[in-house]
Structures are given as C-alpha cells and as structure tokens.
Amino acid sequence: xxxxxxxxxxxxxxxxxxxxxxxxxxxxxxxxxxxxxxxxxxxxxxxxxxxxxxxxxxxxxxxxxxxxxxxxxxxxxxxxxxxxxxxxxxxxxxxxxxxxxxxxxxxxx
Amino acid sequence: xxxxxxxxxxxxxxxxxxxxxxxxxxxxxxxxxxxxxxxxxxxxxxxxxxxxxxxxxxxxxxxxxxxxxxxxxxxxxxxxxxxxxxxxxxxxxxxxxxxxxxxxxxxxxxxxxxxx
Numbered sequence: 001x002x003x004x005x006x007x008x009x010x011x012x013x014x015x016x017x018x019x020x021x022x023x024x025x026x027x028x029x030x031x032x033x034x035x036x037x038x039x040x041x042x043x044x045x046x047x048x049x050x051x052x053x054x055x056x057x058x059x060x061x062x063x064x065x066x067x068x069x070x071x072x073x074x075x076x077x078x079x080x081x082x083x084x085x086x087x088x089x090x091x092x093x094x095x096x097x098x099x100x101x102x103x104x105x106x107x108x109x
Numbered sequence: 110x111x112x113x114x115x116x117x118x119x120x121x122x123x124x125x126x127x128x129x130x131x132x133x134x135x136x137x138x139x140x141x142x143x144x145x146x147x148x149x150x151x152x153x154x155x156x157x158x159x160x161x162x163x164x165x166x167x168x169x170x171x172x173x174x175x176x177x178x179x180x181x182x183x184x185x186x187x188x189x190x191x192x193x194x195x196x197x198x199x200x201x202x203x204x205x206x207x208x209x210x211x212x213x214x215x216x217x218x219x220x221x222x223x224x225x
Contacts, residue, residue: 032211043113043200043216044152051211089151093211096165099144099151 002027006090006100013080015109023090023100024072032093033066033073037086038102044089048075080107111135113217115201121223122191130186130220134203141184142214143176144200152200158184159207191224198222 003026013019023033031052036044050057050064050073057064063076073092077084087102114133122128134141139160144152145168154168160181169176173192178184188195198219206212 034213041218043202043218044214045216046213049213091151096154096157097142097214098154101151102149 002030002092002094002096002098004090004092004098004100006088006103008103009101010104010106012106012108015080015082015107017080019075019077019080019084019105019107021075021088021090021103021105022072023074023092025090025092025094025098026071027092027094028071030071030092030094033064034091034093034097035064035075036089036091036099038089039086044099047088077105080105082107082109113201113203113215115199115217115220117220118218119221119223121225123225124192125190127187127189128191128222130188130199130201130222132184132186132201132203132217134182134184134201135205135215136182138203138205138215139181139207140204140212141178142202142204143184143186144202145170146198146200146219148197155186155199188222191222193224196222196224 034049037047038044066073090100091097141158143155146152156176157165158178173189175187200219202214202216
C-alpha cells in the first residue's frame with residue numbers, strides 16, 4: 001500500500017515568516033495531492049490540492065508544489081498568521097486517500 | 110444543516126458494549142467515507158460508500174466493525190463488543206464526486222469514543 005511520510009512533525013515559526021511542510025509518498029500511480037488542515041476538536045478541511053499534470057498551484061498565501069519524479073509534494077504558507085496554527089495533513093491518492101501522520105504548525109505572535 | 114453532521118460527539122462505553130455512530134452527509138453527496146483517528150495520528154481509512162453500495166471495506170480492523178448506508182444518505186458505523194483499542198475519534202466525510210476519490214472531502218467534527 002501507499003507509504004506516506006511528512007516532515008517535519010512539528011514546526012514553530014514567528015508570525016510573518018514562511019512555513020514549508022514536505023510529504024513523500026511511495027505509490028507512483030498517485031495522481032491527486034491534497035493538503036488538509038485540522039483545528040482542535042474539528043474535522044480536517046481541504047486547503048489546497050493539485051493534480052499530477054500540474055507542477056505548482058497557488059491560492060493567496062498558500063501554495064503546493066509537486067515533484068512526481070521524486071514522489072514528493074510540499075505545502076508552502078507565506079506571511080504566517082496565528083490562525084494558521086493547526087495540524088496539517090497530506091493525503092496523496094493512489095487507489096485511496098492515505099493521510100500522513102500530520103505536522104503541528106505553531107505560529108508565534 | 111450545510112455540513113456533515115455526526116452524533117454523538119462523545120461516547121463512553123464499557124468494554125464489551127456495542128456502540129453505533131451516526132453520520133448525516135451533505136445532501137446530495139454520493140460518496141461517504143469513515144475514518145478512524147487515534148490521538149496524535151492522521152485519519153486511517155475504514156470504509157467507503159457510493160450511494161448505498163459499500164465499495165471498499167478494506168480498512169475495517171475486524172469483523173466487530175460494521176457500516177451501513179441503506180438509503181444512500183445517512184450512514185451508521187457499528188462497533189460490537191468494544192475493546193480499549195477502539196478508543197479513537199471516528200470521522201465521517203462526504204464528497205460530491207461520483208468516483209469519490211479525487212474530489213474534496215467534507216469532514217464532520219467526529220465522534221470521540223472512549224472505551225473503559
């Protein structure tokens with residue numbers, strides 16, 4: 001099955017700095033690459049996704065980049081704000097959505 | 110409501126009891142998923158429905174776990190003879206995508222099960 005790893009497991013940044021979370025996967029057939037954000041006591045919420053025919057996608061302060069050859073994709077958050085503090089999960093899709101273990105992002109004001 | 114609704118939000122069960130967790134997906138969403146999330150971990154896939162058909166139940170950890178969606182809308186996850194290792198948050202998600210796999214999943218807030 002799909003093996004998914006996220007790095008780092010925790011990330012602390014100062015407000016206004018950038019944050020980058022990397023996700024590596026094993027299934028070369030994966031063709032859909034979403035990132036979910038989970039706040040305490042809530043379910044995950046999709047924040048951005050990318051498909052395999054695109055290398056980068058940006059939505060305001062959030063971007064995702066994909067390297068299919070190396071089998072990894074990354075979440076980039078610029079100008080971080082305290083409300084960005086949450087757990088972030090990658091969930092590459094091969095024949096099912098497999099979630100990574102999560103990255104705890106803390107934005108210090 | 111506009112989102113995915115799950116009930117109960119919290120459930121405490123004694124070991125050996127049966128529990129039933131309910132999910133009301135977004136109206137019209139054909140795909141429904143159940144995930145199990147242990148503390149500090151990512152959601153783990155349990156099962157998937159397209160309308161009333163259970164197309165994938167490969168993630169159900171044992172035959173004590175059973176899910177149904179008889180009319181293609183509301184779904185129930187049942188756990189028989191609960192064990193302490195069943196303690197987790199059970200998340201339900203729905204999607205408008207017919208294939209159910211490559212579109213946005215809308216998650217409920219989850220049902221937190223604690224087995225004593």
